[in-house]
Amino acid sequence: MDDLRDKYLSAIAEAADESALETLRVQALGKKGEISLKMRELGKMDPEERKQMGPRLNALKDEINAALAAKKQALADAALDERLRAEWLDVTLPARVRRRGTIHPVSQVTEEVTAIFADMGFAVAEGPQVESDWHNFDALNIPGHHPARAEMDTFYMHRESGDARPPHVLRTHTSPVQIRSMELRGAPLRVICPGRVYRADYDQTHTPMFHQVEGLAIDRDISMANLKWCLEEFVKAFFEVDDVELRFRASHFPFTEPSAEVDIRCSWEGGTLKVGEGDDWLEILGSGMVHPRVLEAGEINPERWQGFAFGVGIDRIAMLKYGIPDLRAFFESDLRWLRHYGFAALDVPTLHGGLSG
Numbered sequence: 001m002d003d004l005r006d007k008y009l010s011a012i013a014e015a016a017d018e019s020a021l022e023t024l025r026v027q028a029l030g031k032k033g034e035i036s037l038k039m040r041e042l043g044k045m046d047p048e049e050r051k052q053m054g055p056r057l058n059a060l061k062d063e064i065n066a067a068l069a070a071k072k073q074a075l076a077d078a079a080l081d082e083r084l085r086a087e088w089l090d091v092t093l094p095a096r097v098r099r100r101g102t103i104h105p106v107s108q109v110t111e112e113v114t115a116i117f118a119d120m121g122f123a124v125a126e127g128p129q130v131e132s133d134w135h136n137f138d139a140l141n142i143p144g145h146h147p148a149r150a151e152m153d154t155f156y157m158h159r160e161s162g163d164a165r166p167p168h169v170l171r172t173h174t175s176p177v178q179i180r181s182m183e184l185r186g187a188p189l190r191v192i193c194p195g196r197v198y199r200a201d202y203d204q205t206h207t208p209m210f211h212q213v214e215g216l217a218i219d220r221d222i223s224m225a226n227l228k229w230c231l232e233e234f235v236k237a238f239f240e241v242d243d244v245e246l247r248f249r250a251s252h253f254p255f256t257e258p259s260a261e262v263d264i265r266c267s268w269e270g271g272t273l274k275v276g277e278g279d280d281w282l283e284i285l286g287s288g289m290v291h292p293r294v295l296e297a298g299e300i301n302p303e304r305w306q307g308f309a310f311g312v313g314i315d316r317i318a319m320l321k322y323g324i325p326d327l328r329a330f331f332e333s334d335l336r337w338l339r340h341y342g343f344a345a346l347d348v349p350t351l352h353g354g355l356s357g
Ligand code: PHE
Pocket: 172, 173, 174, 175, 214, 253, 256, 286, 287, 288, 309, 310, 311, 312
């Protein structure tokens, strides 16, 4: 009995894992285990012997069971300790910078422009890219025969033959969102409308799809002076310079009267653009006072309300600010280009935190 006890207790103490323990359990206490067989022999013993051996065998059985359970727990504890050691993690280490994806310059600049105008009280409005001919042209005082229609190299949507309605167009500018905002919100109104626009054109500075942001402010007594201040604030904030000189050049758009194209003073010395100094002028946007007929089309009474509007090419000002030479590369999805010109995803542009990081 003592030999059995020593044999199993030391084997259990040395067992390396749970399956070794299970093997020992079967050897000792399984159906044909050594101790089980001994217990079966009790039946053949005489009563005196049985009285002695029975309790001893039972005690041994309990002792081995207890040793097995204790060893099992010890093995599990050791396994947990080992895992905790191996999977240890220092959560105070700095995050590893993994620049897998970047924010496209168009998205970045759209966010920058939005932050600047939001600070001046402008809300963001949107309109459809497939636009009615009326919103894109007529409502903006561009009637059917107007040469501006031809100049815009418009993409027309398909119409079934026999359908007499004018075909929808891919909007050629963001100005139709002026009309939609007036229809939706009425006066007074302050919105910017960023988005995609389309014209059939393709070279170093033109792509068939590009981006504009429209601005529209309507109130009781808005003048060109308000427009000028607003645009100066915008240009200073956007190009991150303290001072900038704007030049308003008389121009013509059917939907504004008077109209002005706006240039900013700049220098191209050494091939890089510097805004706010130098002897060159750079055209950056079209603008003017909203034409009374456009207010009427938007169901706003031009006797009571007036406003200014402007349109800026987002891709164009992105190229200027970030020194990107070719517009076509914007839309080629070349990862090397995106890594070079892209922005970190978590650097959201804000006026207080800095626009471009
Ligand atoms: N829609 C004009 C364009 O695409 C820009 C513009 C907008 C001009 C608003 C004046 C006022 O060229």
